[in-house]
Amino acid sequence: MSQEPxxxxxxxxxxxxxxxxxxxxxxxxxxxxxxxxxxxWIKNSPGAQGVKRPLxxxxxxxxxxxxxYFSNTHLVPTYSVAEAAKKARxxxxxxxxxxxxxxxxxxxxTPNRAPLLLTIEDVKALPKQEMVYEFKCVEGWSQIQxxxxxRLSDFLEKYKLGTHSGNAPDPDNTDDLFRYxxxxxxxxxxxxxxxxxxxxxxxxxxAYELNGEPISAGHGAPLRLIIPVKYGxxxxxxxxxxxxxxxxxxxxxxxxxxxxxxGL
Numbered sequence: 136m137s138q139e140p141x142x143x144x145x146x147x148x149x150x151x152x153x154x155x156x157x158x159x160x161x162x163x164x165x166x167x168x169x170x171x172x173x174x175x176w177i178k179n180s181p182g183a184q185g186v187k188r189p190l191x192x193x194x195x196x197x198x199x200x201x202x203x204y205f206s207n208t209h210l211v212p213t214y215s216v217a218e219a220a221k222k223a224r225x226x227x228x229x230x231x232x233x234x235x236x237x238x239x240x241x242x243x244x245t246p247n248r249a250p251l252l253l254t255i256e257d258v259k260a261l262p263k264q265e266m267v268y269e270f271k272c273v274e275g276w277s278q279i280q281x282x283x284x285x286r287l288s289d290f291l292e293k294y295k296l297g298t299h300s301g302n303a304p305d306p307d308n309t310d311d312l313f314r315y316x317x318x319x320x321x322x323x324x325x326x327x328x329x330x331x332x333x334x335x336x337x338x339x340x341x342a343y344e345l346n347g348e349p350i351s352a353g354h355g356a357p358l359r360l361i362i363p364v365k366y367g368x369x370x371x372x373x374x375x376x377x378x379x380x381x382x383x384x385x386x387x388x389x390x391x392x393x394x395x396x397x398g399l
Contacts (some may be wrong), residue, residue, distance in 0.1 A: 185358055211338060214269070216265075219281035219346065220278050222230070223280045226272060226274075228353070230325025232322075240252045241254075241258065241374060241376075242375060242377070243296060243378070244377070251294065255357045258358060261285040261290060262286075263287075265281065266282050266340060267279060267282075268282075268338070270370075280345070283344030285341035288304075288336075288339070289336045289357075290333075292304060297312055298314055304335065313379035314330065314382075315328050315380050315381070317377070318360060318371045318374050319374075320374070320375050323375075323376075325387050326384070326385055327386050327387060328386045328395065329360075329369060333362060341360065341361075343359075352373075358374050361371075
């Protein structure tokens, strides 16, 4: 097929130059319309957990990838006590703006079982674990911190929680495990959902000490979650209620458009 000879622009006939200019404008308009069209499609899409469904689908895809490299043998790096910050950063007060209740107890709910109420002394009766690791926030900052408490996996085993059968959880018997743990502050102002695999990770703690001292109200006294395999938004302060479910529990930041899984 013959091809129109390419002449210098200043020697093209006026009609040909006009056609080429209009063609260029047409392609530019089309290219400009694509991102606008994508934006309009996303904007008009139905919502899903605080964010438009196409964006939520992307977050869910990220979760699928993150789950492929999760393992109980994959541990976050730890440090010496001397490397921990002398003053741990306090960040976020949702759910802990009121004083610590004098009658605080940990309320635990499992479907088809009577609720369980435990004191902080019941928690402390389990073997104490200490961990110094780099706490990471989705805002972009991080800090090496020194926490003390009990492994959540030990806690679940002691009180036979997290299973349909009422037996102690067996990581190899996944069919018996509930898929999620829900956690809420006593005033229900902050709440998270945690996948059971991450909850049972050996570095996940129910923490009651920071730098060897009881944690302060600002850090979640009397008991909080420390889960190093997740960003800080999942590390709920001042746990008031713990419950188990096979459907995803509500999650404070997921409802506001963040990733539900937020794994490291």
